[in-house]
Amino acid sequence: MTNKKPIVTRFPPSPTGPLHVGNVRTALFNYFFARQNQGTFIVRIEDTDKARSKKEYEDNMLNNLKWLGISYDNEVLLHQSTRTPIYKKYLEKLIADGKAYVSPETEGENKEVVRFKNPNIKITFADLVRGDVTIDTTDLGDFIIARNIYEPVYHLVVVIDDFEQGITHVIRGEDHISNTPRHILIQEAIGAPRPIYAHLPLVLAPDRSKLSKRKHGEMVSLDYYKELGYLPEAIINFLGLLGFNSGNDQELFSMADFIKIFDFNKIQKGGAIFNIEKLKWFNKEYMKKLYAEGKLRPENYLAEVFRKNRTEEQIKTLFLLVFERASTLNDLKITEENPEWNFLIKNPEYEATRLLWKGESDAKQTQKHLSFVAEKLQKKGASKEELKESVMKYAEAKGKGSVLWPLRYALSGKEKSPDPFTLLNLLGNEKSLERIQIAKTKLSSL
């Protein structure tokens, strides 16, 4: 066997905004491929745009990568802003070799810039996801590679850094296809080897255009999802499957799974819409997993008022109720202001007529049903099971809806809620009796 060159991939964010979900996907694929091949995954900060680059954004990216569990192998984090002397050396050589020149400008910010002398040739490069791509560089003209000798622009620095860091595979978004011939031209001029390219399909907004901060706002940044209570596992699973498939019907994949199965041949060529509904589903799946592992604790989510004067069992019941209706961690957070659940801590307000089951017009009957339940509740020593049994027996005789609906409504004041027996347990006898009494009073007014 021949000795394969070790693989080196990279993720080079520009710290001009918070980490973008499209970039997360790109980082993920670079990471999968490097890890799969025992290669090296490098993160480098592309901050040549001094005006727009900010330390807070860099921190945001690094923290988010860590949160996702994406670790990089380089010991020092390269900042392009600190490498001016290196780029200058290349620039001077390029100029000396006649491959670039200082060009006087009549437009733009600077009077002079450095332009690359375009040989005007056709470049064909092999793309791991698209096959051969041919582009005529004549259309590019003599493009700018530096604002001045101390301020190179992206196209130059990306090529130099990829070269100096020994990047073997450039895996990036499809929006870079048109930049690739430019980069290849520069590589050839500085004598750098050509890396292997793979251009990933774009992550699209529901309107089918590239997800962008300008057009699509906060939904492009990872923070948005993180703050809403999406789990890193769910985000990785969802993004890992955007534009990639395993070839079988499996839906749930961990980072380790992706590293195992990643394959350029299974990458889609067309862009993929970021469908939040599917993300929600993944998140729910991972929340179930967390719960099963005992890692979701009610006390972290239920406000004190909901826990006060409740037994362990009641708290668990409440939490489960909330849990099965939740898609994100935030959905779990129940506070006094939550209209969905605050009926548990304060008596509900509602119209008396709402107590009547559909088709029912006899308020007296409904009152009688409620009285039956009240009596049972007042009987000391009866277990919850016995109570439920006797009420259900009664309800079956009188019509389940006629008995259970008003009971549930009296307790919750809501059209939709958990069943009355669960509510009875959660509220306790005293509060339940109070609410039943209120309901009976309301019914008298009908």
Added chain:
RNA sequence: GGCCCUAUCGUCUAACAGUUAGGACAGUGCCCUUUCAAGGCGCAAAUUCGGGUGCGAUUCCCGAUAGGGUCACCA
């Protein structure tokens, strides 16, 4: 507009010439059930359109159409 890329259910996708075109999310129906949620079982839903080449095209080729990307002294 030039150049480049792409094209299977609404969405993410499977099928690398022969399948009743499969799965998942969303939707919808039924069951469970007083209501909701959860759960179970169903249903509906796609090969953009023309031409080729094959005994046979979702699959290969060409064209049209549509969508997207890119045309910065941003990355």
